[in-house]
Amino acid sequence: MAKAKDAFRTISEVAEWLDTPTHVLRFWESKFSQIKPVKGAGGRRYYRPTDMDLLGGIKKLLHEDGLTIKGTQKLLREKGVKHVAGLGASMTDDAGLSPIEKAVRAKPKPAPKPVPVAPAQADLPLGGPPTAPKLKIDLPVPPKGLPDIPARLIGRAPIDPAALQSHVARIAPLLARLQTVRARMQEA
Secondary structure: OOOOOOOOEEHHHHHHHHOOOHHHHHHHHHHOOOOOOEEOOOOOEEEOHHHHHHHHHHHHHHHHOOOOHHHHHHHHHHHOHHHHHOOOOOOOHHHHOOHHHHHHHOOOOOOOOOOOOOOOHHHOHHHOOOOOOOOOOOOOOOOOOOOOOOOOEOOEOOOOHHHHHOOHHHHHHHHHHHHHHHHHHHHO
């Protein structure tokens, strides 16, 4: 069952409502003396709707408008708590809104990320997977005087050249850059 608009909220409920971590809310309490949640016997914080409105205004000033903490403190001193509380998200203002206006004010949930699905063979054009261009991969010849060890590619020796052929599309640009660098080194 949902709480009434004028009900006190815990710090975790306020953090969820503002989409702000609880440690940030506790930090703001230390910086803004106007935020005074009621503390229960066990030290648990309970925020009034007016505290929540003030936190909404502070969040807007700090995170959206780009004010510093000192700038926000100055604005609170000069304009007052009611002014700052009226700037951000409010727990008390939704009472007179229509359901459509409430839905517009509600924070939109991010769309779920699509899960990549491998296409079936029949779904691909011409009935098969696209083929990579044939490219001959020339591995460098080790200099004379070194032990006779098979050529290595990225820390491991390929089983056979056909195994590399499936990665030709990714390797070709790198190989071209490597050849350019080699040519420049030989010129110098």
